[in-house]
Amino acid sequence: xxxxxxxxxxxxxxxxxxxxxxxxxxxxxxxxxxxxxxxxxxxxxxxxxxxxxxxxxxxxxxxxxxxxxxxxxxxxxxxxxxxxxxxxxxxxxxxxxxxxxxxxxxxxxxxxxxxxxxxxxxxxxxxxxxxxxxxxxxxxxxxxxxxxxxxxxxxxxxxxxxxxxxxxxxxxxxxxxxxxxxxxxxxxxxxxxxxxxxxxxxxxxxxxxxxxxxxxxxxxxxxxxxxxxxxxxxxxxxxxxxxxxxxxxxxxxxxxxxxxxxxxxxxxxxxxxxxxxxxxxxxxxxxxxxxxxxxxxxxxxxxxxxxxxxxxxxxxxxxxxxxxxxxxxxxxxxxxxxxxxxxxxxxxxxxxxxxxxxxxxxxxxxxxxxxxxxxxxxxxxxxxxxxxxxxxxxxxxxxxxxxxxxxxxxxxxxxxxxxxxx
Amino acid sequence: xxxxxxxxxxxxxxxxxxxxxxxxxxxxxxxxxxxxxxxxxxxxxxxxxxxxxxxxxxxxxxxxxxxxxxxxxxxxxxxxxxxxxxxxxxxxxxxxxxxxxxxxxxxxxxxxxxxxxxxxxxxxxxxxxxxxxxxxxxxxxxxxxxxxxxxxxxxxxxxxxxxxxxxxxxxxxxxxxxxxxxxxxxxxxxxxxxxxxxxxxxxxxxxxxxxxxxxxxxxxxxxxxxxxxxxxxxxxxxxxxxxxxxxx
Ligand SMILES: [Zn+2]
Numbered sequence: 001x002x003x004x005x006x007x008x009x010x011x012x013x014x015x016x017x018x019x020x021x022x023x024x025x026x027x028x029x030x031x032x033x034x035x036x037x038x039x040x041x042x043x044x045x046x047x048x049x050x051x052x053x054x055x056x057x058x059x060x061x062x063x064x065x066x067x068x069x070x071x072x073x074x075x076x077x078x079x080x081x082x083x084x085x086x087x088x089x090x091x092x093x094x095x096x097x098x099x100x101x102x103x104x105x106x107x108x109x110x111x112x113x114x115x116x117x118x119x120x121x122x123x124x125x126x127x128x129x130x131x132x133x134x135x136x137x138x139x140x141x142x143x144x145x146x147x148x149x150x151x152x153x154x155x156x157x158x159x160x161x162x163x164x165x166x167x168x169x170x171x172x173x174x175x176x177x178x179x180x181x182x183x184x185x186x187x188x189x190x191x192x193x194x195x196x197x198x199x200x201x202x203x204x205x206x207x208x209x210x211x212x213x214x215x216x217x218x219x220x221x222x223x224x225x226x227x228x229x230x231x232x233x234x235x236x237x238x239x240x241x242x243x244x245x246x247x248x249x250x251x252x253x254x255x256x257x258x259x260x261x262x263x264x265x266x267x268x269x270x271x272x273x274x275x276x277x278x279x280x281x282x283x284x285x286x287x288x289x290x291x292x293x294x295x296x297x298x299x300x301x302x303x304x305x306x307x308x309x310x311x312x313x314x315x316x317x318x319x320x321x322x323x324x325x326x327x328x329x330x331x332x333x334x335x336x337x338x339x340x341x342x343x344x345x346x347x348x349x350x351x352x353x354x355x356x357x358x359x360x361x362x363x364x365x366x367x368x369x370x371x372x373x374x375x376x377x378x379x380x381x382x383x384x385x386x387x388x389x390x391x392x393x394x395x396x397x398x399x400x401x402x403x404x405x406x407x408x409x410x411x412x413x414x415x416x417x418x419x420x421x422x
Numbered sequence: 423x424x425x426x427x428x429x430x431x432x433x434x435x436x437x438x439x440x441x442x443x444x445x446x447x448x449x450x451x452x453x454x455x456x457x458x459x460x461x462x463x464x465x466x467x468x469x470x471x472x473x474x475x476x477x478x479x480x481x482x483x484x485x486x487x488x489x490x491x492x493x494x495x496x497x498x499x500x501x502x503x504x505x506x507x508x509x510x511x512x513x514x515x516x517x518x519x520x521x522x523x524x525x526x527x528x529x530x531x532x533x534x535x536x537x538x539x540x541x542x543x544x545x546x547x548x549x550x551x552x553x554x555x556x557x558x559x560x561x562x563x564x565x566x567x568x569x570x571x572x573x574x575x576x577x578x579x580x581x582x583x584x585x586x587x588x589x590x591x592x593x594x595x596x597x598x599x600x601x602x603x604x605x606x607x608x609x610x611x612x613x614x615x616x617x618x619x620x621x622x623x624x625x626x627x628x629x630x631x632x633x634x635x636x637x638x639x640x641x642x643x644x645x646x647x648x649x650x651x652x653x654x655x656x657x658x659x660x661x662x663x664x665x666x667x668x669x670x
Contacts, residue, residue: 147439147484147485147486148484149484149486334440334567334569334616335616336440336441336442336567336615336616336617337440337441337616338441339440339441339444339616339617340438340441340443340444358653358654358656358657358660359657361653362617362620362621362650362653362654362657363444363617363620365650365653366444366447366448366451366617366620366650368451374653374656
């Protein structure tokens with residue numbers, strides 16, 4: 001019962017935080033508990049019978065985590081996970097508080113955590129994950145992480161804590177190098193795309209450095225085809241058809257990462273058919289290519305979090321899509337880093353919006369994209385955009401940064417992931 | 423002008439960290455909007471350098487690549503010197519500018535020798551400067567974003583402008599407002615990174631006007647540029663207002 005007082009205090013603070021600000025205050029109770037009982041987080045996370053699994057990397061970690069959790073649950077495992085995207089230590093502790101007994105134990109077989117690469121390196125010293133799954137190295141937050149080496153070093157620090165298996169993307173040269181340094185100390189599982197899949201993405205997959213050679217099918221799991229929301233994966237010589245929560249190669253790679261991690265966690269119990277079915281059944285993620293009906297109109301939401309996902313999303317839009325709204329918000333501190341993206345494929349944009357409306361409009365203009373209106377007031381832009389009759393080609397498409405996504409969701413009253421889903 | 427305007431983008435992958443290489447695209451578009459055909463040549467080794475060069479853009483890169491980038495640039499030292507002497511406009515941003523200087527002092531005390539084309543050198547800042555940067559220059563107000571770990575010393579006599587908000591070349595001893603950037607003939611060095619020429623078309627047009635004048639062509643911004651520049655102006659004013667400065 002050594003943590004009981006801290007857990008009780010944390011729960012009281014949580015109630016108070018919610019009372020002050022409904023739906024908010026998720027990190028505060030964790031902060032309190034971490035101060036009163038600093039060992040709580042690590043001891044609880046290390047205490048799951050099936051061990052701790054960490055998913056980290058520059059991009060795709062939250063989708064991968066959801067897919068991995070679905071695959072493990074489909075095998076009958078009880079999984080603790082940080083679904084609230086509270087991926088810092090206080091947030092994690094708060095999430096644990098929701099479910100911990102006063103002895104600091106949580107029911108469940110395994111913990112699967114999405115971890116931000118920066119915070120992961122900070123708190124991973126005390127954690128002993130059995131499996132660490134690494135997605136990729138991209139320079140996606142220039143203000144915080146200045147270069148790829150820094151990101152790779154942080155991922156290396158997390159991976160070095162693994163006691164069982166490190167799961168790596170064999171198309172990402174930084175992760176290939178990282179894995180070769182781990183070889184011998186820990187098992188390494190590899191996944192990658194086929195040369196056909198890479199060839200279908202002429203600009204690459206957004207990794208800082210793409211490996212020169214593709215993974216041979218004998219050496220790991222392969223993604224062999226992607227067509228819209230359908231993908232084909234090759235696992236131990238057998239092809240499986242898989243459905244994706246959204247269009248695009250990056251979601252297929254996320255699914256492959258989850259499959260490879262599921263095999264590492266489950267070992268002999270891993271069933272690719274069960275895993276593929278579970279991943280295929282995942283509903284579309286809000287704001288990541290999800291199609292919803294709002295005010296009687298079908299709308300596709302596309303979230304761009306870094307230059308690579310921006311480019312992939314521009315490239316994968318249906319040609320001639322004639323109703324597009326682009327909104328970039330205050331989460332993008334310096335929009336300079338979007339400028340390597342070639343946005344010319346958008347052709348025409350009806351609204352440029354968000355607090356960085358001028359900046360994105362400027363970039364679109366230099367790419368010869370026609371902009372009908374610049375409207376910094378996102379609510380007004382959304383209202384007028386949705387009021388337009390249905391488009392002639394494609395769906396009404398809203399491309400937004402994370403901050404604009406939150407504002408869009410609030411403005412349209414889409415409170416949960418389920419609201420307005422088809 | 424019979425041939426297209428020739429714009430060189432130096433090491434667009436290694437020196438394009440914050441979208442700096444986009445400035446070549448901005449120059450080419452503005453030239454086209456003015457009715458002048460333009461071509462961008464990405465230069466990765468000296469062998470890629472085209473016969474005719476009218477404008478040069480050098481961006482900023484990662485510190486881990488400093489020496490490797492310097493070694494490639496060093497093979498073009500004589501060409502760079504020649505362009506400077508000939509008055510070919512050059513825009514050099516961040517580490518791209520630093521590498522043209524006498525040298526770069528790193529935090530651990532080591533020095534990366536520069537090409538020695540411009541005066542001054544880069545020395546470590548106490549704290550990384552990552553913020554909006556606004557300066558008053560002879561072209562008017564320039565607005566952008568800076569993200570650098572070093573001061574630039576020795577450019578005081580020939581700065582691009584005086585800092586209104588931000589760090590620029592760094593704090594000056596004894597206090598007071600510092601300066602930002604360096605101007606040497608038609609070479610412009612600055613910490614204003616990313617699409618600085620799109621955000622500040624007055625600087626883009628100065629470079630274009632200079633380049634075209636050398637070929638005996640008068641530059642008049644196109645209608646499209648005039649419209650797009652209104653967007654840039656609104657963006658600059660938004661940042662200025664946030665920092666408590668008056669609108670242009
Ligand atoms: Zn850096």
